Amino acid sequence: MSENVVQRLRDEIENGIISNDFAPGERLDEVQLATRFGVSRTPIREALMQLNAIGLVEIRPRRGAIVIDPGPHRIFEMFEVMAEIEGMAGSLAARRLTDADRAAILAAHADCKRSSSAGDSDAYYYDNERFHRAIYAASHNDFLSEQCVALHRRLQPYRRLQLRVRNRVATSFSEHDAVVEALFAGDAERARTLLRQHVSIQGERFSDLVSTLSRR
């Protein structure tokens, strides 16, 4: 069997965390996971070490692994950084855009339009991700692109909540529209500002949401 096992486990557990299948604060029992996935403890441990390194899981010595609970404040911090690097990607993209990039962005944007006007927030969620990834790719900075994808992924559960609020999908799409215009006009600073705002808004809304609901 190939090394894919531990990678597979890593992805499965990571997905479980992202999709809130494993709740923040929850303890991840090694033997439990091992029996569940039909493997021994060893690859489970190796996967958990990886998640620990990424920052999704905390390993307390001799006391097992727990899913990290970022808390509203830290989530806000992550949105703050996301807004900035997303803006950076947009700025670079506006300057470095190739025809292929243009086509990919337009295609994703068109799909967003479709799912947006259909009011299908789940489909929009998927198309939105493709749209943003197309911009990351257009930055032609692979390292930045990877960082963006990783952070985007980590903020996924919180962003998903956002799309449920009234009119958010429509608003999001119109923001995309302005972004596309700036990108295609080669206006780096406007693309940066628009994308930064586009993301910050999500962060601030989220912050409002939790700070009124669950007080810590």
Place this chain on the structure above:
Amino acid sequence: MSENVVQRLRDEIENGIISNDFAPGERLDEVQLATRFGVSRTPIREALMQLNAIGLVEIRPRRGAIVIDPGPHRIFEMFEVMAEIEGMAGSLAARRLTDADRAAILAAHADCKRSSSAGDSDAYYYDNERFHRAIYAASHNDFLSEQCVALHRRLQPYRRLQLRVRNRVATSFSEHDAVVEALFAGDAERARTLLRQHVSIQGERFSDLVSTLSRR
């Protein structure tokens, strides 16, 4: 023995990579490392998985782990991102500066001045790191701060090379001086621009260096 063993191994191997003790492209043999550190293969493997997750090591199925060789282009990309998030930290710091932050920055800056005028580039390297970390902390965004520290650390070997070039220490210090001024004046945009340039310069210089020396 506590779980600290694998953490220790992780740090040791990571330091080995950063300090070029393990060269890029080098294969990391599990039994070799195990005997070297006096442990079994298991904790070594777990440490390697963590380094893999961080992106310092690549694990090729059934073919072992090798130290990742970023290559000049990717290093340039990392500097590009470093410049941006460093600028972001500066921008936030200028707005959120507390008295304690001010004191920490001034202290590190004073030490930089000392080691700079003494022409001690090794000491300056250390003080420079403290100076930058003080700015990260002053951003009052812990997530950003951690990202900055991690990336700063990864770029360490390339930055170190830079300080050896003629007059770089003195130039670096005078750039710091302007940064401090902007920070203390609360001028967020100037702080951002200055820090961005301060870091980009290193990236560009590095790029010049390698692209003339070793062609890939």
Place this chain on the structure above:
DNA sequence: GTAAACAATCTTGCATACAATAATTTGATT
């Protein structure tokens, strides 16, 4: 002499076994 194929060896990947520490339960004493 060179190239290809086969075999021997080495290394990784996973499982199991053993040791050490934390959690829990039970029993005794106040």
Place this chain on the structure above:
DNA sequence: AATCAAATTATTGTATGCAAGATTGTTTAC
């Protein structure tokens, strides 16, 4: 009955063992 302590149980951390794939070297055929 309640609390504290000791012992038992459960779970983590590390080592070792075994199987499967990769690497290397040798031999044979052309």
